[in-house]
Amino acid sequence: MTKKILKPARLDYHDHSFRQQLEHLLTWENVSDDKVHSTVKDIITTVRKRGDGALLDYSRRFDRVSASSMKELTVSQQQLQDALDAIPDEQRKALEIAAARIRSYHKRQVLESWTCKERSGTKLGQKVQPMDRVGLYVPGGQATYPSSVLMNAIPAHVAGVEEIIMMVPTPDGVINDMVLAAAALAGVHKVFTVGGAQAIAALAYGTETVPRVDKIVGPGNIYVATAKREVFGQVGIDMIAGPSEILVVCDGLTDPDWIAMDLFSQAEHDEDAQAILVSDDLEFLHEVDDCMNHLVHELERREIIKASINKRGALIHVPNMKAACDVVNHIAPEHLELSVANPEALLPDIRHAGAIFMGRHTAEALGDYCAGPNHVLPTSGTARFSSPLGVYDFQKRSSLIHFSDKGASEMGKVASVLARGESLTAHARSAEFRIKK
Amino acid sequence: MTKKILKPARLDYHDHSFRQQLEHLLTWENVSDDKVHSTVKDIITTVRKRGDGALLDYSRRFDRVSASSMKELTVSQQQLQDALDAIPDEQRKALEIAAARIRSYHKRQVLESWTCKERSGTKLGQKVQPMDRVGLYVPGGQATYPSSVLMNAIPAHVAGVEEIIMMVPTPDGVINDMVLAAAALAGVHKVFTVGGAQAIAALAYGTETVPRVDKIVGPGNIYVATAKREVFGQVGIDMIAGPSEILVVCDGLTDPDWIAMDLFSQAEHDEDAQAILVSDDLEFLHEVDDCMNHLVHELERREIIKASINKRGALIHVPNMKAACDVVNHIAPEHLELSVANPEALLPDIRHAGAIFMGRHTAEALGDYCAGPNHVLPTSGTARFSSPLGVYDFQKRSSLIHFSDKGASEMGKVASVLARGESLTAHARSAEFRIKK
Numbered sequence: 030m031t032k033k034i035l036k037p038a039r040l041d042y043h044d045h046s047f048r049q050q051l052e053h054l055l056t057w058e059n060v061s062d063d064k065v066h067s068t069v070k071d072i073i074t075t076v077r078k079r080g081d082g083a084l085l086d087y088s089r090r091f092d093r094v095s096a097s098s099m100k101e102l103t104v105s106q107q108q109l110q111d112a113l114d115a116i117p118d119e120q121r122k123a124l125e126i127a128a129a130r131i132r133s134y135h136k137r138q139v140l141e142s143w144t145c146k147e148r149s150g151t152k153l154g155q156k157v158q159p160m161d162r163v164g165l166y167v168p169g170g171q172a173t174y175p176s177s178v179l180m181n182a183i184p185a186h187v188a189g190v191e192e193i194i195m196m197v198p199t200p201d202g203v204i205n206d207m208v209l210a211a212a213a214l215a216g217v218h219k220v221f222t223v224g225g226a227q228a229i230a231a232l233a234y235g236t237e238t239v240p241r242v243d244k245i246v247g248p249g250n251i252y253v254a255t256a257k258r259e260v261f262g263q264v265g266i267d268m269i270a271g272p273s274e275i276l277v278v279c280d281g282l283t284d285p286d287w288i289a290m291d292l293f294s295q296a297e298h299d300e301d302a303q304a305i306l307v308s309d310d311l312e313f314l315h316e317v318d319d320c321m322n323h324l325v326h327e328l329e330r331r332e333i334i335k336a337s338i339n340k341r342g343a344l345i346h347v348p349n350m351k352a353a354c355d356v357v358n359h360i361a362p363e364h365l366e367l368s369v370a371n372p373e374a375l376l377p378d379i380r381h382a383g384a385i386f387m388g389r390h391t392a393e394a395l396g397d398y399c400a401g402p403n404h405v406l407p408t409s410g411t412a413r414f415s416s417p418l419g420v421y422d423f424q425k426r427s428s429l430i431h432f433s434d435k436g437a438s439e440m441g442k443v444a445s446v447l448a449r450g451e452s453l454t455a456h457a458r459s460a461e462f463r464i465k466k
Numbered sequence: 467m468t469k470k471i472l473k474p475a476r477l478d479y480h481d482h483s484f485r486q487q488l489e490h491l492l493t494w495e496n497v498s499d500d501k502v503h504s505t506v507k508d509i510i511t512t513v514r515k516r517g518d519g520a521l522l523d524y525s526r527r528f529d530r531v532s533a534s535s536m537k538e539l540t541v542s543q544q545q546l547q548d549a550l551d552a553i554p555d556e557q558r559k560a561l562e563i564a565a566a567r568i569r570s571y572h573k574r575q576v577l578e579s580w581t582c583k584e585r586s587g588t589k590l591g592q593k594v595q596p597m598d599r600v601g602l603y604v605p606g607g608q609a610t611y612p613s614s615v616l617m618n619a620i621p622a623h624v625a626g627v628e629e630i631i632m633m634v635p636t637p638d639g640v641i642n643d644m645v646l647a648a649a650a651l652a653g654v655h656k657v658f659t660v661g662g663a664q665a666i667a668a669l670a671y672g673t674e675t676v677p678r679v680d681k682i683v684g685p686g687n688i689y690v691a692t693a694k695r696e697v698f699g700q701v702g703i704d705m706i707a708g709p710s711e712i713l714v715v716c717d718g719l720t721d722p723d724w725i726a727m728d729l730f731s732q733a734e735h736d737e738d739a740q741a742i743l744v745s746d747d748l749e750f751l752h753e754v755d756d757c758m759n760h761l762v763h764e765l766e767r768r769e770i771i772k773a774s775i776n777k778r779g780a781l782i783h784v785p786n787m788k789a790a791c792d793v794v795n796h797i798a799p800e801h802l803e804l805s806v807a808n809p810e811a812l813l814p815d816i817r818h819a820g821a822i823f824m825g826r827h828t829a830e831a832l833g834d835y836c837a838g839p840n841h842v843l844p845t846s847g848t849a850r851f852s853s854p855l856g857v858y859d860f861q862k863r864s865s866l867i868h869f870s871d872k873g874a875s876e877m878g879k880v881a882s883v884l885a886r887g888e889s890l891t892a893h894a895r896s897a898e899f900r901i902k903k
Contacts, residue, residue: 119883122883123883123887124884126880127880127884137592143574152824153571153837155839156813156822158817160851161817174888176888207887243850244851262706262846284899290892290895290896290899293892293895294893296892297890297891297892298890328892328895329889329891330891330892372868379593379864380595380598381864383865384865384866384867385864385865385867387868390869390870391867392874392878392881392897392899392900394881394885394893394896395867395869395877395881396867397885398880398881398897399877399880400590400877402590403865411699412864413598413680413862414680414862415702415862416863417863421858425849427820427822428820428822428839428840428854429822429824430824430828430837431809431824431825431828432827432832432837433827440836440837441829441832443563444829444836446556447560447561447612447613448831450560450612450644452767454765454766454767455727455730455731455733455765455767455771456734456831458765459724459728459731459829459830462723462724462727463829
């Protein structure tokens, strides 16, 4: 028998300290480091002051890339197309299918403008427009994910953003063809091979070469995340993501090997990732435990999986599916798998989850690549109040108010009373000017 | 002749340094104070540790309110109703009309869930749900605005939020009946008379009495704003607002007194507020300048208006309406008035504005109270990437993915290729398990 190296926590819903144990399991605080913070502030100030020159310096220092002008740090549309032509046929086809499905799903999210007319002739409405220009950060080196380029750029492209600018560092000058190919398919307009906090600063404030954007999205290391937080307000940003999580709810009738591998597909992301299985079948929890301990040895990323499962993994026994949904709503997981016979029946009780994978065949990994919905999802319980990345994140609204003479006269009286109640008499008089005598 | 006390800046679009002058005019940085920051962090830690006890202590210290239990800091539904009955009839009617119009407009913003089915039997969709619980901060003392209660609470109520909790400080025990009346009309569920950073901490983390919420909205002083920024991530927050702004575009044919008063209706908010007039009629700019200098003397808040106009106000001459729209899009104003004969004709060229007030009769002040659209709008140029507060800010989405056996088998192959391309083999194997042999 193989050695049992995985020891996920075991929790029981009926245990009197269950809530406490669960809280302890979920605890994860993003420790902000003063040193990182001051380095990032410094980089932002320098980029604002010195522009392109600062970007060239930082690329030399951090990525060991010696360029004498920004032209050398710019990837042309031709190079993107060349990368698409250079990758193996099988990968190109897979990328194309994924891109098409993501595009088709996201098209359904487009928000439309509307207006309505009142009897007085007054018109009200909301005008929805895409942002002008958006920045997409893509990490370089090991963790360069073409799927992430598709997931971040396609919604912006579907929204109608005129200019999508990608920043991707090339440590030691190495660039990933799959990433450039994905950029070509996703409709990225410009690519600069600049990374780190300096890339974020350039996008937020602009340089001689890099145009200032309205919003910055995409994952990154702690320097990138800190820089995004710092420039928030100057530009829009997406959510700062925590470690990836999966919560699987199973009735005990799915192949335990499948469930074990589904848990691993999150655990392999990084040591802080969290994989939790909830079931009303205690015997099944034991089986999955065994399968995990058996399967882990075959996997390339077993050391990461081991760290993740032993630190943050858990098998939770619940008395019934109602209790399972209660656990789900308490955790508000990024990924939720409902690996049960009739997932539709549970849906009304699910209040919080980033994405819901329904039925035994819907592996979470399908959602990471090619199901269609976005894989950028709210982590760390933020599904209580936030949503998957979508087209709506690249659109913005303006209220429209067009009063007729008659409408302005009627409503001027109301506004006048309320403004005077708040002692704002210039407000009141501005409204009163439009009251018909 | 009355003394000329207002001296708004004069800018000309054709001036070679126009862009620089405009940038200078718009500059406004929210200076974050280390002392405020450490005070706020301290308050949050104390509330997390000591709960209700800390709230009672801080209320004693900051608001000079001595309560021995949270019950004394709780306003009952009956008290809200009593306040509604106590206010003068005219004010009650005005509040009711405003609330009804705001509700009716916001109902059009409700997002709906959707699903679609593919030929393989695979179902995709997005489930939209309201947040469970939302906190609304309302400033106390001088700047207590009932209109702000309506604008923040009604969208949450329309979204279907189960519990809307209002926090309003009562310095020296004074409470504003109009604010409580507005809470009754807006559908607020619970009110605690607690303010400052301690109110935000209580909403974000919960105490014995105050339930933890999912999102916090509403204006506040620098302590409240800093606390909101600090708890962001633990809960959702709305935008941190900068000073209020209005940009009026006029063809020179609106009564200059009206335009002067419209500019004042923003300027009277505070000394940092910004009021700008853009016109292609130079003579009209002079006229409005005269009217402002004439009218200002009649106004209660003239000292604030004087500070605001002389520090940040401007009259901008442009050659034509195309140039006016260019200025608008550069500024991305919170409030935009198109005081022209045919505002519809300009609309396609307006890219960025929080709310657009169209035609000579649509005073911006109407939008502050009773037009229907929200008065919580993106400030300081953030209309480039953000939207008015709306029902959508209190709803969140979950992706729905339900693969058929056949769909999972087909897409499993695609996911496998892409996952292996990213060296994530547990992802690949999880998908491969579902491929039919």
